[in-house]
Amino acid sequence: MGETATKRFLPLFHLLLLLPATAFVGVYSSSNDFIKQSCAGTQYPNLCYSSLAPYASAVRQSPAKLSVAAANVSLAKIKDALSLAVSIKRGSGGRIGAALHDCVQSLRTAADLTKQAAAEMGKLGAESKDGGIAWDASNAQTWMSAAMTNEETCLNGFEDARVVSGAKAMCDRVGEVKKYTSNALSLLNTLVNGGY
Numbered sequence: 001m002g003e004t005a006t007k008r009f010l011p012l013f014h015l016l017l018l019l020p021a022t023a024f025v026g027v028y029s030s031s032n033d034f035i036k037q038s039c040a041g042t043q044y045p046n047l048c049y050s051s052l053a054p055y056a057s058a059v060r061q062s063p064a065k066l067s068v069a070a071a072n073v074s075l076a077k078i079k080d081a082l083s084l085a086v087s088i089k090r091g092s093g094g095r096i097g098a099a100l101h102d103c104v105q106s107l108r109t110a111a112d113l114t115k116q117a118a119a120e121m122g123k124l125g126a127e128s129k130d131g132g133i134a135w136d137a138s139n140a141q142t143w144m145s146a147a148m149t150n151e152e153t154c155l156n157g158f159e160d161a162r163v164v165s166g167a168k169a170m171c172d173r174v175g176e177v178k179k180y181t182s183n184a185l186s187l188l189n190t191l192v193n194g195g196y
């Protein structure tokens with residue numbers, strides 16, 4: 001764990017840090033520890049942990065299940081952002097209306113890709129014995145990464161209209177969504193690269 005991440009996690013970790021470092025190698029004392037340690041490698045570790053800790057009992061200490069849970073969370077955030085975009089779009093015309101229209105399309109695509117990726121990741125555990133894991137994982141990686149590109153496409157559409165308050169709210173929201181997607185992709189990449 002990097003120094004910055006360590007400092008950031010100090011309030012959460014203050015008890016765990018008293019344990020010998022070897023306690024973290026391979027075996028975790030609880031699902032919450034597993035999630036914390038896994039999230040420490042993502043770009044937004046606090047957000048990662050707080051959003052995934054509620055799924056601890058479903059995830060246990062399975063990296064594949066954690067990736068699915070992260071994709072599920074990301075999908076839920078994309079859907080929330082979609083609802084916001086649709087509601088702001090009503091009554092918006094001109095360039096901002098057009099940007100919102102395009103954003104809705106991009107977010108719909110991002111939602112489809114994330115759903116598809118989550119379904120594919122769900123198979124990873126079941127297929128891990130027959131060598132199918134690399135193929136499935138690379139599809140899921142491609143789709144999660146394409147979902148993030150679509151979120152960026154939405155944001156790029158607002159570049160010239162950032163001053164409009166409606167678009168500002170939308171940009172902020174999609175910027176947040178991108179963090180969840182980034183974390184989900186990072187957990188998936190770690191899973192694929194055998195980082196657990």
Ligand SMILES: *[C@@H]1O[C@H](CO)[C@@H](O)[C@H](O)[C@H]1NC(C)=O
Pocket residue numbers: 055058059065066068069072118
């Ligand atoms: C992810 O979502 C799917 C579909 O709603 C659900 O079946 C699955 O249990 C969820 N997995 C986790 C780990 O949350």
